[in-house]
Amino acid sequence: MRKAVLLTLFIMLSLSAFAYEDDSTCVRCHGDEVMMKELGYPQMYLDPAKVDEEVNMGGISCVSCHLGDNTKLDKNEAHEGMPRPFYAAIGKNHKYQAVGREITNYDPIQPKGKNRTKVLLRKPDPEKAKELGIKKIIQLYYHDHDPETMAYNPEIARQTCGNCHEQEVTDYNKSGMGLNKYQRGFTSWTKSPPGPQNCGYWFGDEENYETVKGECTKPEEYKGTMAEARGRGCNKCHASCNDCHYEGFKKTEARHSFTKTPDKLSCYGSGKGTICHAGPMDRRRGAGFFRQEFAFPVNELPRDAHEEAGLNCSDCHTFKDHSYGHIGSEDARQSCQSCHTEIYDAVKAGDHQNVDCTSCHIQEVGAYQFTFWGPGKSEGINNKFAKHKEFYGKRDQPMLVKQPETGLWIPLKPYPMGTMGIGEDVPATDLKLRTINKTTVKGKTEIGEPESFIIERKADQVNDMYIITGTYDGFGDSDKMLAWIQMDKMSHSIGEARDCDSCHASHEQNFTSWYTYFSPTDVKKPFYGSYTIKADKDGITFDNFTNSEVELVEGRKIEHFAPFILNNGVWNVKGIDFELKFDDKKYAEGKAEYLQLSAKLHHLINKEKDAEKKKKLELIKVVMSHNVAYAEKMLKEMK
Known part of the structure; x- marks a missing residue:
């Protein structure tokens, strides 16, 4: 009751306290430091002048x-x-489900610590966590995500960002x-193309669930x-819009910093975990930008020379109509010409014109050396x-492989994968590109997606590949395994070139690959291994x-998680x-000729005096x- 009286009193006393929206109760409360402290939420105070300065969008209000x-x-x-904004929580009553920021006592969205993978992740308040049955919070989501599905919410974007950036939101919502x-x-484990893949099938569609259930040896x-x-x-x-344009990972006075051009850290998850491009590039492919x-x-693998030099993702990856195009695009490769x-x-004029720059300039790669989908905790x-x-x-x-459609030699990382408990007999394939035949997908209209939209990915639009080796018996209570070779394109971690003899x-x-495996829900201690x-x-x-x-x-x-220990011969391919x-x-x-010119x-370099x-x-x-x-020609023209 006392807090309610204080709230009303302070609002009445501060009617003309600011030149900013002086009819806005948002500013009168959150812009009054004394009031917020009295109400028990000093962390929710925001200096209105600093907010305006950081937002820097002119003419918008809090409710915009x-x-x-x-x-x-x-x-x-x-x-x-x-x-x-909300967190995803794990615990007795939360199975990667939304919980409000009260779980951290509204700890400000500001960076903490030096590890950029988690500067925005927090631990829950112990008492609140115990009360709610929460073991840990593992993800922060901004307010333009749907708390039911965790997906980006196009309707919220239209109601907020779309007020001023209508065309940009429209373009992004169909990208x-x-x-x-x-x-x-x-849409399933067995459909080929696009084939089974590391991230699994799309779990968020009920029709896909029914299809996959029918593929299982034990559908029940x-x-x-x-x-x-x-x-x-x-x-x-x-x-979402905020994931790219809100700079929560930068320490600012008002916690409202936005940017027109996304910072490279926002592409890497903004400090909310190894998500977005940090996941597939550094955690899965093993040749990431950061x-x-x-x-x-x-901290063991050499950095990408361009990241180390301070380049941003958008320096090489340009977009049109809020879309970066397809992952097999020549645009990024052609951007090398700029520098x-x-x-x-x-x-382009030599014998290696059909060899991608990354084929020579990516060497040691990390991350997954196997991946298996099977019974476990998730x-x-x-x-x-x-x-x-x-x-x-x-x-x-x-490994260098010739892209079947474009003829370009590109670097891939082939490694064994499998999905346990798949009963359908899937025939072995040859080398396949992860194309997607024209497919109509139902949208989530409840969050503002269209009723349906079309997906298609052609052979010259993708560089990732796979080989299905078949389905195999003999895996205990997991019955059969669908086995394939995951062959992800390596694109970053560009540095010194491999030598010609390689x-x-x-x-x-x-x-040769070596690995350490440790997941406390599977094993009591790490185990180690290697293969060639x-x-x-x-x-x-x-x-x-x-x-x-x-x-x-x-x-x-x-x-469940290491079937190669029972049978490691199912990934060998002939022909x-x-x-x-x-x-x-x-x-x-x-x-x-190279050695002579060298x-x-x-x-000539040693004796030359002119800088x-x-x-x-x-x-x-x-x-x-x-x-x-080409070098000899340049030398001749120099004389």
Whole structure:
């Protein structure tokens, strides 16, 4: 009662306290530091002048972005209809489900700590957590997400950002990212293309659930609540307007900093976990833009030269109509020309014009060395399809594969994958691109999506590949396993190039992976292992598997998460040509020319006194590694 009296008194006394919306109860409450302290919420005080300065959008009010009613004095009436940030919680009563910010006593959305993967993650208040049966909170969502599904909410975006940015919101709401289109094209485990893949099928669609249930050896074990929980978890990467444009990860006085051009950290999850592009790039593919604390293993892999130099994602990835295009686009590759003109032109004019820059300039890769979908804990519940991905380790180099549609040689990381308990007999395939045939998908109209939309991904629009090796018996209570080779394109972690002999000393490709596995719901302590890969004209072979002792958690079985220990031969493939194609004689002659020019340039650089000429010679030396003839031409033109 005392707080209610104080609230009314302070509002009446502060009617003319600010020049900002002096008829707004939002400003009168949250802009009064004394009042907020008296009410017990000092952390909810905001300096109106600083808010205006940080928002920097001119003419908008609090309700433009937060909705609610800025004419009401009563707190509940003023806050009615307001979408609010929330956390995803795990515990007795929460299975990756929404809980309000009261669980952290409204701890401000400001960065804490130095680990950029989690500067916005918080621990719950112990008493409140005990009362609500919450073990931990594991994700922060901004208010333009749907608290039921965790998905981006297009309707909230229209009501808020759309008031001023109508066209931008309209464009984004029909884009691949806005509709999470391409993940939604994976409608089952067995449909090929696009094939089974690391992130699983799209769990957030009831029709998909019924289809997958029919694929199971024991359909009665796969409950709708399991699919719903997985769907909520998957939506952590479904980006909203605020996820890209609100800079909660930057420490500011008013906690209202926005940017027109998204910062690279927002592309990497904004400090809310290894989500968005941090997940597929650094945690799954293992050749991410950031690496460092985002990488697996942490802080062991070399940084991307462009990230280290301070470049932003948008320096290479431009968008049109709020869309970045498709993942096989030439746009990013062509952007290399902006900074590396002579090198780009030399490559295009030489023998390596059909070799992607990343094929030479990405070396050691990390992250997943296996992944299996099988019984386990996921989103706080026992799930038939939990993702056992914690086989984190290193591979010495990516494998080079010729993209079947474009003819471009690109770097991939092939590794064994499987889904347990799939009863349908799926035939083996050859090398496949993850194309998506034209598919109509039902939208979630309750959050403002269209009734339906069309998904299609053509062969020249994707570089990820896969090989299904078939379904196999003999995996205990998991029955059969659908096995495939995941072949993700490596795109970042660009740095010093591999040497010529790494490709041209042999026509076959050989690699080694090592890993550490630890998931406390599966094993009592970490176990370790390794394997080798050989790719040649006859196919691809995974061999020389090793692993240390595995101590299982009670109730867990080895086939649930590490079926390769029972049978490691199901990923070997014959009849697909992975040989590196080159003329041995021509390579030997070219290498001799390269070494001669290298010696000549070394001499010229050492004796040159003129700074500009020396700089030009050093550029020619770099160009030489990409095209000897082009470098010789540059040297001749310099004289």
